[in-house]
Amino acid sequence: MAKGLYLQVMPNGSRYWRMKYRFDGKEKLASFAVYPEVSLAAARKACLAARQLLAAGTDPSEQKKEVKRARALEAVSSFEAVARAWFESQKADWPQRSCANSATAVTSSIASSRTLSEIRSRRPTSARNICRSVAR
Numbered sequence: 001m002a003k004g005l006y007l008q009v010m011p012n013g014s015r016y017w018r019m020k021y022r023f024d025g026k027e028k029l030a031s032f033a034v035y036p037e038v039s040l041a042a043a044r045k046a047c048l049a050a051r052q053l054l055a056a057g058t059d060p061s062e063q064k065k066e067v068k069r070a071r072a073l074e075a076v077s078s079f080e081a082v083a084r085a086w087f088e089s090q091k092a093d094w095p096q097r098s099c100a101n102s103a104t105a106v107t108s109s110i111a112s113s114r115t116l117s118e119i120r121s122r123r124p125t126s127a128r129n130i131c132r133s134v135a136r
Helices: 040-055 060-076 079-093 096-109 116-121 124-135
Strands: 005-009 015-023 026-035
Touching (some): 005 040, 026 040, 040 060
Antiparallel strands (some): 005 015, 015 026
């Protein structure tokens, strides 16, 4: 039983796993992946997960968009992104030697996988120590 899952073939020959469903009385379309990179079995699992979201009253397409937004926000709000932006705004006022030393400190001290919320949730001394090592 397909339960709305189908393979859409485009005029240029590319193929996409899609699922047609209804949410709040409107017909919608969810895209899962590109065929043959994703097998039929994997597409069926994705379709089943989307059906479970529908049964719980959640729109699978909106859920997917929300996850994308959260990932983008995490990337922008990582400590690395904030530290690099701060460094770029400050370097014009610094002598060249200080600028090079600070760039090295910023690069060696930050972990790109940390988000600001993760750093805030740690002990305040840990965040202070990170900032101090960047300032040196």
